Amino acid sequence: MSTLEQTTTRSEGHRDPWGVKLERVGKHQDREAYRLLFEHFAPQIKYYAIANGIASHAEELVQEVFVSIWRKSSLYDWRKAAASTWIFTIARNQRIDMLRKMQRTSAEISVETEDLWQIPGENEEEPVTALHRLVSERRIRDSLKHLPEEQVTVIAKVYMEHKSHQAVADELNIPLGTVKSRVRLALNKLKVILQDENV
Amino acid sequence: MTQHHPDSFILMEYSAGNLSEPHALCVRLHLEQCPYCRSRVDMLDSLGAVMMESRPKVSVDDSLFDRLLTRIEDEPAQQDPIEVALRGHRDPLRKLLGEDLANLPWKRQLGDVSVLDITDHFPGQPERVVLQKLTPGGKAPAHTHRGTETTVVLQGAYTDNKGLFKQWDFIVMGEEDTHKPIATHDDDCITLSVLSAPLKLTGRLTRLLNPLIR
Numbered sequence: 001m002s003t004l005e006q007t008t009t010r011s012e013g014h015r016d017p018w019g020v021k022l023e024r025v026g027k028h029q030d031r032e033a034y035r036l037l038f039e040h041f042a043p044q045i046k047y048y049a050i051a052n053g054i055a056s057h058a059e060e061l062v063q064e065v066f067v068s069i070w071r072k073s074s075l076y077d078w079r080k081a082a083a084s085t086w087i088f089t090i091a092r093n094q095r096i097d098m099l100r101k102m103q104r105t106s107a108e109i110s111v112e113t114e115d116l117w118q119i120p121g122e123n124e125e126e127p128v129t130a131l132h133r134l135v136s137e138r139r140i141r142d143s144l145k146h147l148p149e150e151q152v153t154v155i156a157k158v159y160m161e162h163k164s165h166q167a168v169a170d171e172l173n174i175p176l177g178t179v180k181s182r183v184r185l186a187l188n189k190l191k192v193i194l195q196d197e198n199v
Numbered sequence: 200m201t202q203h204h205p206d207s208f209i210l211m212e213y214s215a216g217n218l219s220e221p222h223a224l225c226v227r228l229h230l231e232q233c234p235y236c237r238s239r240v241d242m243l244d245s246l247g248a249v250m251m252e253s254r255p256k257v258s259v260d261d262s263l264f265d266r267l268l269t270r271i272e273d274e275p276a277q278q279d280p281i282e283v284a285l286r287g288h289r290d291p292l293r294k295l296l297g298e299d300l301a302n303l304p305w306k307r308q309l310g311d312v313s314v315l316d317i318t319d320h321f322p323g324q325p326e327r328v329v330l331q332k333l334t335p336g337g338k339a340p341a342h343t344h345r346g347t348e349t350t351v352v353l354q355g356a357y358t359d360n361k362g363l364f365k366q367w368d369f370i371v372m373g374e375e376d377t378h379k380p381i382a383t384h385d386d387d388c389i390t391l392s393v394l395s396a397p398l399k400l401t402g403r404l405t406r407l408l409n410p411l412i413r
Contacts, residue, residue, distance in 0.1 A: 031268070038264050043256035050257060062259055063267055070271045085241075088248035092216040103323050110320045115291040116223040117216060118230075120244055132238060137245040144249055152253075159215045159250045165208055180208060187207055192242045 016134065019078030022086070026073035038066060041084075045091050051160040052095055064094045072119070081120040082137040089119050095162075140190050151186040154179055201233050203368035207243075210236065214243035220321050221328045221393040224291055225351045225369065228391070231290075232367040292353070292391075295320055296330075300354060300389055303330070311337025311382075327394040333357065333382035341379040346395035348372040355388035357381060 021037050024030040042062050049058035068090050076086060097113045120133065144152070157168045165183065169176040205213075205226055212218050213226045230237050295317065296303060305313035315330040333339055335355075349371050356365040359378040364370055372378065382388035 035264060038267070042259045042263070044251050044254070046257040046259050047255050048251055051254070058257070059259060059263055062263065063270070066267050067270060067274075070274065081241075082245065082248065084248040084252060085245045088251055089244055091251070092214075092247065096216050100323075110295055111220065111224065111291050115294060116220060116227050117213075118227070120241060133241050133245065136242045137248065140242070140245050141249045141252075144253060155211075155246070156250055156254065158211060158217065159247045160254055162215070162217055164212055164217055183208065183211065187211075190242075190246065192207070192239070192246060 016078055016082050016084075018083035018087075019076075022069075022073055022076050022083045023078055025070065026076050034066075034070065037069070037083075037087075041087055042066070045087075048091055048160060049095065052162045054095070054098065057098060061091070061094060061098060064098065065091045068094060079134075081133050085133065085137055086120060089117070093117050093119070136191075140192070143190050147186055147189060151182045151189075154182045155186055158183075201229065201365065201367045201369070203362075203364060203370055204233065204236050205229060205369045205371075207239070209371070210239055211243055211246075214240055214247055219324050219326055219393075221324055221326045222349060224328075225349050225391065225393055227291060228351050228353070229367055229369040300330075301387070305330075305332055309340065312339055325395075329392050329394065331390050331392060333380065333388040335382055335386055335388075336384045337382045337388070339380045341377060343374070343377045346374065348395075349393045351391045353389045353391055355386040356383045357388045357390070358383065 018037065018040065021030075021033040024033040025037070045062045045065050046058045049055065049061040054061065065087070069087065072090070076083075093113050096117065100113065154165075154168055154172075157163045157171070158165065163171070165179050166176055169179045172179070209218070209222075209226065213223060218226065230240060303315055305315050307313050311334045313332040315332075316327070317330060318324075318326070318328045321328055330353075331339070333355075339357075350364075350369075352364050352366050352368050352370075354366060356363060357380040358364070359380045361370075361376075361378065363383075380388075
């Protein structure tokens with residue numbers, strides 16, 4: 001049995017518990033499952049909002065994310081994306097949306113946030129990618145613990161604080177090249193960089 | 200499959216939601232046609248989720264969940280998944296420009312070159328967003344760039360000193376790069392280019408200044 005098959009069997013055996021709850025919300029409007037998801041993810045999303053510099057709108061963001069989860073849950077399929085990845089992309093899009101609304105002067109908007117940033121699993125029929133996603137999320141979670149702190153810090157600033165690599169370099173007062181080499185080392189370790197890629 | 204892809208840093212900033220709207224559009228158009236980059240973005244989205252989960256948590260107000268329940272009670276009954284899925288099919292380019300790229304209000308610039316500035320579709324963003332059309336075999340004048348130029352080929356193909364660029368290829372040109380694109384002979388070559396602001400502002404500053412720029 002190959003490593004991929006073993007990992008696949010394991011993920012079948014331990015279905016993502018949050019994915020199961022999310023499907024219950026989607027299929028049965030299960031409010032208890034919805035509450036459990038809220039208790040687990042709301043505090044993460046609130047921190048995400050604060051780290052992103054929108055502390056005064058933190059609970060508003062949490063609420064928008066959960067309304068969106070409720071609306072979209074009927075489209076969620078645990079085989080297509082881990083629940084936490086799916087919820088992360090919804091939080092990201094709601095954060096983008098909120099900033100766009102704050103900054104916009106006119107009501108005119110020709111491209112919506114979700115035209116630019118898609119939620120994984122929507123409009124696709126590729127079971128292979130889906131399996132790949134579940135396996136890679138588990139692998140990333142396991143190997144993140146072993147990354148040096150300086151690499152985690154840089155990636156956290158990009159994801160949690162809405163900063164470009166250049167902005168991270170400016171803030172930490174290190175060259176952009178150093179930031180990029182930390183990211184590259186981390187992505188290699190997490191196997192996010194595919195082997196044939198040269199960056 | 201396309202041959203020229205965005206690098207991991209661009210895709211990470213995309214996955215984190217940090218790219219400007221025009222840059223995100225370029226990535227999104229490439230992703231639509233590139234399974235290789237889609238799978239890279241999938242992994243990066245998972246990295247984002249794991250990051251969020253590994254950071255501190257902040258407890259929310261006790262009443263928030265009850266307020267949420269009140270709010271979803273007012274939601275219409277569960278939406279029809281098929282209808283939602285259909286509405287979810289999003290083609291940003293068609294939304295912006297309609298079905299027919301050939302019949303846009305192109306402005307003839309030089310012999311072989313027509314352009315169409317669509318910057319106004321992205322209010323509040325500091326970049327210039329420009330479509331360019333070269334007639335088959337047409338030559339664009341040699342040019343360098345102030346800041347970076349990010350390009351996606353929408354139709355046809357072109358060559359320059361760096362190689363051959365086909366439909367949905369993703370190209371970033373830096374300040375130091377000079378090139379002289381020539382369309383291939385079979386078709387008009389249409390590209391979408393995002394030109395970073397001539398003022399070199401870093402990410403955070405750009406956002407602060409954003410509302411003032413327009």
